[in-house]
Amino acid sequence: MKILLVGAGLSGAVIGRDLAEAGHDITIVDSRPHIGGNCYTERDPETGVLVHVYGPHIFHTDDEEVWDYVNRYQTFRPYKNRVKTTSQGAVYSLPVNLHTINQFYGKTLRPAEAREFLEEQADSSIADPQTFEEQALRFVGPDLYAAFFKGYTEKQWGCSPTELPASILKRLPVRFNYDDNYFFHRFQGMPETGYTEMIAAILDHPAIEVRLDTRFSAEQGAGYDHVFYSGPLDGYFDYRLGRLGYRTLDFERFTDQGDYQGCAVMNYGDRDVPYTRITEHKHFAPWESHEGTVCYREYSRAAGPDDIPYYPIRLVAEKALLADYVALAEETAGVTFVGRLGTYRYLDMDVTIREALDAAAAFRASAAAGDAM
Numbered sequence: 001m002k003i004l005l006v007g008a009g010l011s012g013a014v015i016g017r018d019l020a021e022a023g024h025d026i027t028i029v030d031s032r033p034h035i036g037g038n039c040y041t042e043r044d045p046e047t048g049v050l051v052h053v054y055g056p057h058i059f060h061t062d063d064e065e066v067w068d069y070v071n072r073y074q075t076f077r078p079y080k081n082r083v084k085t086t087s088q089g090a091v092y093s094l095p096v097n098l099h100t101i102n103q104f105y106g107k108t109l110r111p112a113e114a115r116e117f118l119e120e121q122a123d124s125s126i127a128d129p130q131t132f133e134e135q136a137l138r139f140v141g142p143d144l145y146a147a148f149f150k151g152y153t154e155k156q157w158g159c160s161p162t163e164l165p166a167s168i169l170k171r172l173p174v175r176f177n178y179d180d181n182y183f184f185h186r187f188q189g190m191p192e193t194g195y196t197e198m199i200a201a202i203l204d205h206p207a208i209e210v211r212l213d214t215r216f217s218a219e220q221g222a223g224y225d226h227v228f229y230s231g232p233l234d235g236y237f238d239y240r241l242g243r244l245g246y247r248t249l250d251f252e253r254f255t256d257q258g259d260y261q262g263c264a265v266m267n268y269g270d271r272d273v274p275y276t277r278i279t280e281h282k283h284f285a286p287w288e289s290h291e292g293t294v295c296y297r298e299y300s301r302a303a304g305p306d307d308i309p310y311y312p313i314r315l316v317a318e319k320a321l322l323a324d325y326v327a328l329a330e331e332t333a334g335v336t337f338v339g340r341l342g343t344y345r346y347l348d349m350d351v352t353i354r355e356a357l358d359a360a361a362a363f364r365a366s367a368a369a370g371d372a373m
């Protein structure tokens with residue numbers, strides 16, 4: 001069958017490869033001049049450092065099949081994400097762990113003592129936290145919330161943490177030991193030569209044709225037996241019901257010599273610092289050696305119509321609009337909506353790959369059964 005994929009990010013590449021191997025004829029279009037979507041990495045022209053152009057990307061998963069999948073296309077080097085945060089004139093370790101708690105409160109608590117201490121700080125009257133703020137007050141209490149989460153989250157999401165769902169904070173663990181690994185997944189690593197090369201290897205199949213600088217329009221879909229769409233869900237329908245909210249990011253690049261900040265990611269918890277974090281890209285590839293260094297200051301703001309959509313906002317008020325778009329998508333024959341933008345969800349790379357493999361398998365199964373596409 002002739003299949004069109006919109007988007008040459010992870011979703012498009014993984015589905016395209018699977019269906020190409022199954023004997024289908026694949027065309028992938030992307031409006032950008034490069035493959036890789038938001039995972040795109042490239043060499044900084046001045047320093048030679050491999051940069052994560054659309055923000056820092058660390059691969060982590062508990063899904064062994066997905067881990068085997070990415071390792072088929074790239075050598076993954078062991079990498080642990082160890083994030084620091086600057087707040088109120090001091091540097092602390094994230095995610096909140098025993099070191100953070102002891103340093104912040106000037107104490108020498110052992111694990112059980114710290115757990116008890118934080119329980120005393122926390123608001124135990126919140127039985128079932130619904131909002132970001134409730135989740136923070138329930139699990140770390142008002143002091144750590146104010147220092148590390150409130151200001152950062154206001155900058156990142158442009159609204160009060162009382163308007164955001166608790167699920168955003170649930171991404172981060174609180175630990176009562178000195179483990180400062182940002183993630184808790186079994187498999188974690190960094191592609192040795194970058195995500196772009198990994199995705200190029202996935203796309204490297206004779207039945208896959210990639211057309212860059214090509215924006216999808218619904219008429220294009222007519223010449224194909226099926227379309228997989230990983231662009232913005234509301235964009236597919238020309239925003240006819242209104243726009244779903246996104247945050248976009250601006251990156252301010254600067255260079256230095258040697259080591260600028262001593263770690264890959266430094267967050268800034270204070271509200272009066274306008275950026276959320278600084279990424280120093282050379283620390284993502286400690287096996288490489290570069291004299292120069294390149295850093296990105298990251299600023300978050302509401303996405304306008306011409307901005308790149310980064311984070312779906314999913315405020316409570318947007319749920320109804322999203323449900324209406326999902327209903328439209330379900331009525332659209334011959335099109336499968338996939339990925340971060342196509343389903344308007346925050347998806348980590350491993351979940352994106354898992355869902356892409358599942359979407360391709362479901363398509364193959366229904367094609368084999370002769371169902372209408």
Ligand code: FAD
Binds near residue numbers: 009012057
């Ligand atoms: P995308 O990468 O967004 O690809 C969609 C593609 O579709 C884009 O290339 C776009 O140009 C193209 N497109 C859109 N509309 C059209 C159109 N109309 N016509 C043609 N082409 C179109 N995940 C992790 O696991 N670990 C991390 O550390 C991590 N960090 C992140 C940091 C940031 C700042 C962000 C924003 C995301 C992060 N992620 C991380 C998530 C990761 O980026 C996603 O899981 C992944 O990019 C999703 O792939 P995708 O193909 O669904 O979407």
Ligand code: UDP
Binds near residue numbers: 094149150171268269
């Ligand atoms: N967060 C925060 N302070 C930090 C780091 C994260 O308040 O120093 C909040 C913020 O709202 C963020 C959420 O926790 O959106 C999830 O953090 P994560 O690091 O997973 O953010 P992402 O990688 O999605 O930018």
